[in-house]
Structure formats: C-alpha cells, structure tokens
Amino acid sequence: MKRKTKRYILSGFIAMIVIAAVIGFMMWNEPHRDIKNATAVKTTAILLYNNLTKDSARMKSKLVNQVVEVSGEVKSVLKNQKGDQIILLKTNTSGGSVNCTMEEKISNVKPGDTISIKGLCSGYIGGDPDIDLPGDVFLIRCYPST
Amino acid sequence: MMHKMILLLMLLAFQNINADGQVYYTKNGNVSFFSKTVLENIDAENNQVISVLNTETGALQFSLLNNAFHFPKAKMESDFNEDYMESDKYPRSSFKGTITNLSDVNFNKDGSYPVKVNGDLTVHGVTKNISAPGTIVIKDGNVSATSSFKVLVSDYKIKIPSIVSNKIGESIEVKVACDYQKK
Structure with a gap:
C-alpha cells in the first residue's frame, strides 16, 4: 500500500x-499573429497618416500595434534589400507615405491604382526636419485585402 | 543686362539644387541583431529603418520603431517589446553621428570604402556615444552602406530577468544595411 x-x-x-x-x-x-484573418481597424492612408503624425496618445493607442486595413492610392512600388515588396500609399503630405512591407506580394500593382492593404501598424517615425524629409507611417507583415 | 541677371539667378538656383543632391535617404533600411545563447539563437530583423546620409558633411542618422523588429518566434517578439525594450514607453531607437573619415570616400567613383562612424546611439531611453566601423559601397552611382558592431545590453539599462538571462547574451551583435536613394 x-x-x-x-x-x-x-x-x-x-x-x-x-x-x-x-x-x-x-x-x-x-505562432505569430494571424494578420491575414484578423479583424482590422478600417481607415484610409490619408487619415491614418494624419492621425499618427498628430502625436495624440489616444490615436496611438487606437492604431499602433493594431491590425489595420488601409485603402489608398499607390504612390510607388519598391523592393527592400531582402526582396520584399514595398508599397507606398499616398498621403496629403508630399514625401510622406504609408509604407507597407508585404508578406504576400500583390502582382500587377502600379502607381495610381487604388488598393486596400491589411497589416500590422508599427507607428510613425519622423524624417529629418533639417532636410525637409517627412517621415512615414509603417505597416508590417501586410496582405492584400479583398 | 536683365538677361544676364536672370542667367545668374538661374545658375544660383542650380547650385542650390546640387547642394540638395548631396543628401541620400532610405525609409526601408535594414537593421538586424543576433544573440547567441545556450538554448537558442535569437535573430531579429527590422526593414523599416529611416536613414539619412549627407555626403557633403558626413552626417549620418538612423531611426527605427522597436515594435517593427520581427523575430522567428512570437514569444521572443512580445518579450522583447514588453519586458526588455518597453516599446510603449520607448518606441524608437536612433543613431545620430558622422563619418569621421569622409575624405577617404569618393562618392563619384565606384568602389567599396571602409569608414569610421562616431555618434550617439539612443536605445531604451539611454544615449551613449559609440564608434563603429562600416563600409560605403558606390556602384553605378548608387550608394549603399553596411556596418556591424556590438552593443552591451547593460549599457542601455535593459533588464533581463535572471531566469532567462542564459537565453539572451549580454552582448548583442547589431548589423546595419541601407540602400540609399538621392533626395
């Protein structure tokens, strides 16, 4: 016993x-957060940029580290050093964009197109005021949104 | 006479454009870091780095959002942001400095030029003066830069709980790689 x-x-x-x-x-x-199927805060590139450059704590808590779905006009399509597709969405500030690093590439996208992108919002970094380079709002791990 | 004046003004304007042309930037530069540990190697990458390089003065700066570092594991990423970097409190890391041997670089000639960079690195709210070696590569008129240096976690008051301290090395190897475009 x-x-x-x-x-x-x-x-x-x-x-x-x-x-x-x-x-x-x-x-x-x-596993990492499932961005593709997450519920997103819907906004436009112009609004998102304006809200995050205002440096308001309320807007930051609403948008930073959140999955957002941003619609806007494509300014340019680039590639980073790793070969990831970078899509810049136009804002009302010339030289300032919503800078999206794509986890899933969008094919046949060109400047002037209106598209919608879903990604994780990291926030805004200012550029260099001395040389008149506005900053960008960054979205990482982005997917085309349908 | 008037024509000459206009011509002179135009020439002056042109000179200004040229001076502006000495500024190069990227908004999608790469900063990665690596830490070798007993359990697992930690390797994270940030491809959203803003960097501005002035080839006239040698001024060089980098700025990034800590929460844009991507780790192989989600848990590493949340520990990094919540416990170590406190990204809510200190969202950015930045470097502001100069290339100290700028005259060794010929921005008009293709080549790979070793440089020395000195400046202030701000991480986790702590600013420290650092020096790092780097390389500037000029190829077909395009400017790119790389650098690799070591950072001591304790220098930036980053507290790592002892229970995981064997998971994270004291010294972190930071790598920088930027492809610039002319402003």
Missing part, C-alpha cells in the same frame, strides 16, 4: 513536469 502511494505521488509529479514542459514548449512556439 505504501509503495502504491509513493508510486502515485511520483507519477503525479512526473505528469506535472510533463504538463509544465508541454505548456512551456507551446508558449515558446506560439
């Missing part, structure tokens, strides 16, 4: 360790 109790305690202990290890492993390997 005593031996049986010991065995119970031991197996319970082992089970706990295994469960903890599994939970730890799952937490460590938790």
